[in-house]
Amino acid sequence: MTTKEFPLIFERGKEGRTSYSLPEMDVPETDLASEFETDYIRKNPSGLPEVSELDIMRHYTGLSKRNYGVDTGFYPLGSCTMKYNPKMNEDIARLEGFSHIHPYQPTDTVQGALEVMYDLQTSLKEITGMHEISLQSAAGAQGEWTALMMIRALHEANGDTERTKVIVPDSAHGTNPASAAVAGLEAVTVKTNPDGLVDIEHLKQVVGNDTAALMLTNPNTLGLFETEIKEMAEIVHEAGGRLYYDGANLNAIMGYVRPGDMGFDAVHLNLHKTFTGPHGGGGPGSGPVGVTEELEPFLPKPVLKNQGETYLFDYDRPQSIGRIKPYYGNFGINLRAYTYIRSMGAEGLRKVSEYAVLNANYMMRSLESVYDLPYRQHCKHEFVLSGKKQKKLGVRTLDIAKRLLDYGYHPPTIYFPLNVEEAMMVEPTETESKETLDGFIDSIIQIAKEAEEEPELVQEAPHETIVKRMDETTAARKPVLKYNRE
Ligand SMILES: *Cc1c(COP(=O)(O)O)cnc(C)c1O
Numbered sequence: 001m002t003t004k005e006f007p008l009i010f011e012r013g014k015e016g017r018t019s020y021s022l023p024e025m026d027v028p029e030t031d032l033a034s035e036f037e038t039d040y041i042r043k044n045p046s047g048l049p050e051v052s053e054l055d056i057m058r059h060y061t062g063l064s065k066r067n068y069g070v071d072t073g074f075y076p077l078g079s080c081t082m083k084y085n086p087k088m089n090e091d092i093a094r095l096e097g098f099s100h101i102h103p104y105q106p107t108d109t110v111q112g113a114l115e116v117m118y119d120l121q122t123s124l125k126e127i128t129g130m131h132e133i134s135l136q137s138a139a140g141a142q143g144e145w146t147a148l149m150m151i152r153a154l155h156e157a158n159g160d161t162e163r164t165k166v167i168v169p170d171s172a173h174g175t176n177p178a179s180a181a182v183a184g185l186e187a188v189t190v191k192t193n194p195d196g197l198v199d200i201e202h203l204k205q206v207v208g209n210d211t212a213a214l215m216l217t218n219p220n221t222l223g224l225f226e227t228e229i230k231e232m233a234e235i236v237h238e239a240g241g242r243l244y245y246d247g248a249n250l251n252a253i254m255g256y257v258r259p260g261d262m263g264f265d266a267v268h269l270n271l272h273k274t275f276t277g278p279h280g281g282g283g284p285g286s287g288p289v290g291v292t293e294e295l296e297p298f299l300p301k302p303v304l305k306n307q308g309e310t311y312l313f314d315y316d317r318p319q320s321i322g323r324i325k326p327y328y329g330n331f332g333i334n335l336r337a338y339t340y341i342r343s344m345g346a347e348g349l350r351k352v353s354e355y356a357v358l359n360a361n362y363m364m365r366s367l368e369s370v371y372d373l374p375y376r377q378h379c380k381h382e383f384v385l386s387g388k389k390q391k392k393l394g395v396r397t398l399d400i401a402k403r404l405l406d407y408g409y410h411p412p413t414i415y416f417p418l419n420v421e422e423a424m425m426v427e428p429t430e431t432e433s434k435e436t437l438d439g440f441i442d443s444i445i446q447i448a449k450e451a452e453e454e455p456e457l458v459q460e461a462p463h464e465t466i467v468k469r470m471d472e473t474t475a476a477r478k479p480v481l482k483y484n485r486e
Contacts, residue, residue, distance in 0.1 A: 006066075008483060009059050013049035019056055066466055068410055070278075074436050078382045078413040078425030079173065079221055081251045081273035088343060089276060089336035098335055103327040107312055113331065114311035117304055120338040121288075127341075127349070128247070128267050129260025130290030135329040136300045140248055142324065143268025143287030144179035144215070149321045150291065150298040151213050151242045151266060152183060157298075157319065160240065163212040167236075169198050171222055171417040176215045176246060185212055192419055196222040196375035203235060211241035218262065219249050219380035221417045221425070223360065233263025242266065242295075250274045251429070252357055252381035255350030259290075266291045275337035286333040300324045355430035356381040359437060363428050366441045370448045374420055381429070387422035395451040395458045397422040402469060403450070403461035407443040 051059075069075070075082040093099065101110050121133040137143040148166065155163040165188045166180035177187035188206050193199040197220070207214075214236045218226045226232070233243055245259040245267035251274045259267045271286040272279035279285055291299065301320040302313035313328070344352065357380050364373065364383040371385040387397035401411035401424075413425040428437055450457050462468060 006062065009049045009051065009056075010047075010483060012055050012059060013051050015050055017050045017052055017055075019051060019053035073408060073410065074428075074432060074440055075410045076412045076426045076428055076440065077410065078223075078384070078427040079248060079416065080279070080413070081248070081270070081381075081427060081429060082279075082410075083251075083273075083276060083429040084431040085276050085278045085336075086340060086343070089339045092339045093332050093335050098331075103331070108310075111311055114304060116335060116338055117328070117331070118306055118311055120334055120341070121304065123338070123341050124269060124288055124290060127250075127254060127258070128245075128269065128290045129258030130264075130267060131260075131293040132296045132299060132303075133288050133290045134299050134303065135286065135288045135334050136323075136325050137268065137287040137289055138325055138330055139285040140246070140268055140270040140273075140287045141175040141179060143270075143289045144175055144244070144246065145183055146289050146300060146321070146324050147244055147266035147268060147291070147295075148179055148183035148185060148213065150289075150295050151244070152185065153298045153319065153321055154242070154295055155212055162210055163241070165206075165208075165210045166212055167203070167206055167214040167241075169216065169220065170419050171196075171220055172215065172217065173221060173246065173248065173416075180215070190214075192222075195377070196220070196224045197226055197228065198232060200228055200231060200235070203232060207235055207239045207241065209240065211236065211239050213242045213244050213265075215244045215246060216264075217246040217249050218259075219252050219382075221249075222375055222384050222420070223249075223252075223379040223382040223425075223427075224375060224377065225253075225380055229262045237263070248273055249381065252353055254353045255346060256353055260292070266295055271333055271337040276340045277333040277336050284330045284333055286330045286337065288329070288334075302328070304328070352430045353381070356428075359428040359430060359432060360426070362434075363426060363437055363441060367444065370445050371424070382425060382427035384417065384420050385424045385426065386420050387424060390448065390451045391422050393451050393455055395455050397424055399458045399461060400424070400444070400447055400451070403447045403458045404443065405462040406464040407447070409440055409443060 070082055070084060097112060101113055107114060117135055121135060124133045125131070137146050155161070164185050166185045167190050168176045168180065168187045169192060170189050171192050180187040190206055191199040191202045198216070214232065216226065216232070218229055220226055236243055242265040243263055245264035247259065247267050247269040250269060254274065267290045268287045269275070269290070271277045271288065277286060297317070297319040298321055299317070300323060301317040302315045303317060305312055305314045341349070360379050360381050360383055364379055367385060372388045374384065374386050387400055390400065397414050401414050404411045415423055416425055417423060447458060460469065
């Protein structure tokens, strides 16, 4: 696509064109500019595009038509839970009593909003089996870091300053080792066994006096439940370490198993995944952190409390790791998650997990004869295929993903987890109908046929989209992030 076919808003502009008309002036005109204009402003006029209302509407409506999202089609991105965003959430989030308040208003004027936050904390405690929850963190990754800082603070408070290692499975999400590093700790890898689960014997070898924590996703990023979790918890606890639960995959087990009961000491949840917060375009998200009683004193401050019917923020937390985000978390996203939880109810959330697991297994079994399935047991809410067979024909997983665009689908996650060759990670979610699942299954089977019969068709895909195959290396190495008017 050239900018000629779809000009930038700046290129659509014409000097003097506007999209508003103001009533005629009935007060004397004053030259504000000369009074307030600084040298800087004179040298850098705003340069905002001057466009008509119609120009603006056509520009942004046109752009939105070139986009793809959960509201336009099936979005099987694994490890992300791209589920439906109920429109009721939006209605609730726009109520004036919520949308017109300010976080620095006196707490006695926002008791309703605080009650919602408190009730959400209570629900999340019940869902996770943890002792206390903080809603402050804005994402899963920030939740990981927050919890590791708390675990670090706990070890330091116990005089255990040698505990600097964080054990992370080789199938883990990249944010896990990254969070460990940012928290000033060192990530150590534990291997996956041939069944796709943590290799317990290897865990026993890497655990020791220097272990701060084990970070684990359960079900893991292969979509498989770590059945030996109780034994793993024992091994790590016995060595003096703590267990951290990466809750990105909670969509598979809600209402059935709780991280607190599995032996985890700290968890994060991704409200923009499991709990229907919209998550595209980089946010905003919400990654509440739950902890055991032992870790509670280290929670980020302030902590939301209730005294009878009154809700207040407790700042008197001498052992707190401090504030980790301005204000008290992404309230709008927390409100949407609260709406979802209350509208589903406990039984509804259990059903979510059931259907998520059913849909994933249905799809996995429909595809296992066409694509290589490295781990063959039943999966939870997602599964990982390998494009190994197709690679032998010269067609790579990236090509298959691009060809799916021609069929009108967002591709699954590719090349993750790293321990599966040519990985394709598919998460259908509970909200999709059998017809939608069948449509995707037929299309990706058709692409496997094309790979055999007409490999170039797949290798050169996409053909039907506005933007064709991109040079991803150049885009990553030399990104152009700014519009240059020259
Ligand atoms: C998404 C994800 C994360 C990171 O969560 P963000 O909210 O994107 O920061 C961590 N671990 C796993 C397994 C994930 O899928």
